[in-house]
Amino acid sequence: MIANPLLWFVQHSMWDVPRAPVIGRDTWEAWQQGYEVVNRLFAQAIVEQVRGASRPTLVMLQDYHLYLVAREIRSALPRGQRPTILHFVHIPWPGPEYWRILPATMRHAILDSLCAVDVLGFQTREDGLNFLRSCESLLPQASVNYRRGRVWYRNHATHVHDFPISIDVEALRETAQTEEVAGFRADVEDMVTGCQVIVRIDRLEPSKNIVRGFLAFDELLEDHPQYRGTVQFLALLVPSRMDLKEYQDYLSEVMAAAGQVNARYGTSDWEPVRVLVGDSYPRALAAMQRYDVLLVNSIVDGMNLVAKEGPILNEQQGVLILSERTGAREQLESGALVVAPCDVFATAEAMHQALRMPLETRTEWLSRLNWIIERQDIAAWLCAQLQALVALGL
Numbered sequence: 099m100i101a102n103p104l105l106w107f108v109q110h111s112m113w114d115v116p117r118a119p120v121i122g123r124d125t126w127e128a129w130q131q132g133y134e135v136v137n138r139l140f141a142q143a144i145v146e147q148v149r150g151a152s153r154p155t156l157v158m159l160q161d162y163h164l165y166l167v168a169r170e171i172r173s174a175l176p177r178g179q180r181p182t183i184l185h186f187v188h189i190p191w192p193g194p195e196y197w198r199i200l201p202a203t204m205r206h207a208i209l210d211s212l213c214a215v216d217v218l219g220f221q222t223r224e225d226g227l228n229f230l231r232s233c234e235s236l237l238p239q240a241s242v243n244y245r246r247g248r249v250w251y252r253n254h255a256t257h258v259h260d261f262p263i264s265i266d267v268e269a270l271r272e273t274a275q276t277e278e279v280a281g282f283r284a285d286v287e288d289m290v291t292g293c294q295v296i297v298r299i300d301r302l303e304p305s306k307n308i309v310r311g312f313l314a315f316d317e318l319l320e321d322h323p324q325y326r327g328t329v330q331f332l333a334l335l336v337p338s339r340m341d342l343k344e345y346q347d348y349l350s351e352v353m354a355a356a357g358q359v360n361a362r363y364g365t366s367d368w369e370p371v372r373v374l375v376g377d378s379y380p381r382a383l384a385a386m387q388r389y390d391v392l393l394v395n396s397i398v399d400g401m402n403l404v405a406k407e408g409p410i411l412n413e414q415q416g417v418l419i420l421s422e423r424t425g426a427r428e429q430l431e432s433g434a435l436v437v438a439p440c441d442v443f444a445t446a447e448a449m450h451q452a453l454r455m456p457l458e459t460r461t462e463w464l465s466r467l468n469w470i471i472e473r474q475d476i477a478a479w480l481c482a483q484l485q486a487l488v489a490l491g492l
Contacts, residue, residue: 099128101163102339104200109162109189110305110398111196121201129204134166141170148181155181156487159215161188169211172254182492184483185212186219186261189400190425191228194235209237213251216492219261219483221400221425226258259486262429265406266476274383274411282384286332289372290388293330294453297389299382299404300396301338302375304348307397307421307439308335312355312371314395317446319363319370326363329453331371332389334382349375386411391452393419394426397439401425409433409467415460417452418467419445429474433467 104125107113119125144167148155159167168183175181197205209232212218220226226247233240233249241250247258273279286295296315300306315331335352339345356371363370374381386392392408405426409418420427420434427436435448 099125100133103342105162105165106189108196108199109192111190111192112304112397113199115199119199134207137164137166138170140164141167141174144171144181145174148175148179157181157183158483159183159185161186165208166211168214169207172214182487183215184217184219184487185215186263186483187225187400188221188263190222190398191220191225191232193228194232197232197236205236209233209240210251213237213240213249213256214254215256217257217259217483217486217490219259221260221262222428223260225400225425226260229258257486257490259483261479261482261486262425262474263401263403263479264471264475265403265410267410267472270383270407270410273380274387276380278380279383279387282378282381283387285381286384286388290330290332293328293368294325294390295388296329296331296391296393296449296453297334297385297408298331298393298395299334299385299408301336302340302345302349302352303338304344305397305399307395308333308348308352309355310440310442310445311393311395312352312359313442314445314449315371316359316362317442318449319359321446322450325450325453326370327365327368330369331359332385333371333373334378334385335373335375336377337375383407383411387413389416390414391417391419391449393445393449394424395419395421395437395439395445396424397421399424399426405430405434406471409464410471412464415457415464417455417460417463419448419452429470430467433463433470 104119107119113119144157157171168185171183172180213233218229220229230242230244230247230249234242237251239251249256249258298308298311300308319326333356353373356373359371360369386408389408389412394402394405396402399421402424405418405420405424418430418434420430420436421439422436423439435452437445437448
């Protein structure tokens with residue numbers, strides 16, 4: 099009830115605040131008997147390993163499930179035995195005004211513990227700035243230095259950096275050459291014969307903005323009727339957290355939105371929107387190879403790796419349409435059409451621009467994206483973190 103149902107929604111700014119969240123007794127029980135306990139157990143296991151180590155230790159914590167671990171580690175060990183701690187946050191970090199949705203006790207515990215790490219990593223510079231603002235506004239006695247990206251708190255310095263995560267380019271290309279992917283590629287070709295293809299590949303989460311993507315396609319078909327019968331929207335959607343009512347309701351909204359487009363424009367031999375629900379990574383890779391337009395219009399995303407995988411695999415000189423609120427935008431905007439995620443009209447026009455973009459321009463943009471992604475791959479992400487530790491003398 100804490101990590102996914104509460105923290106994930108806070109950090110993606112997804113709450114309908116007049117109605118949710120409702121933080122009641124069950125929430126507090128989940129915090130005290132679940133989240134705090136699990137974090138303490140992780141910390142105890144790490145402390146045991148650190149005590150048995152014969153050399154200085156580096157602890158690399160990941161994401162929002164383990165926010166309280168660092169303070170537990172520092173409290174359990176004397177100064178001379180404490181490891182260097184690096185914590186990387188994969189999802190967005192909103193400003194202090196949204197963190198005030200959480201009770202003061204919860205948000206203070208999170209900020210207090212994250213200020214026990216030595217290097218705190220985020221996907222984007224904006225996320226890091228929002229963390230500094232959160233400390234300045236919500237953490238008493240914290241001293242924030244924006245120029246140096248540093249928080250001084252409880253006689254300890256936490257250095258805040260952005261380390262945009264990426265993909266293993268070579269492993270991705272190798273996987274895409276398998277017979278299984280080739281089989282799915284043939285299936286995709288059968289689905290879209292004779293059509294240009296707009297593809298989206300997402301988990302079924304409200305933050306992915308799937309419904310507005312279908313509304314934008316509806317707008318495209320209304321404003322530019324030449325695409326009726328010649329363009330197909332292929333949506334590969336992976337079920338996610340379906341035990342949560344919000345996600346169940348969103349699946350119903352997604353299917354209704356796709357159905358409305360099909361009912362309005364579909365014919366006996368053309369289905370405008372094809373939705374495939376299921377977890378098939380090989381099928382997703384095949385669709386990446388085939389797209390003419392890749393739509394990534396998330397309301398907010400820490401990074402969005404589909405925006406990096408797609409250009410690496412694409413064989414059609416396809417165009418990336420990218421939400422300005424994805425972490426990937428900072429790196430990839432020079433080779434993408436960038437849209438505001440709530441602007442359905444502008445997204446429809448971006449689809450139109452992408453579908454009629456000259457081959458020379460598409461080729462240039464795709465080559466630019468490949469150049470960026472290849473040089474900032476997953477190995478570079480890890481190396482950047484280790485280099486930051488070395489530069490800081492940690």
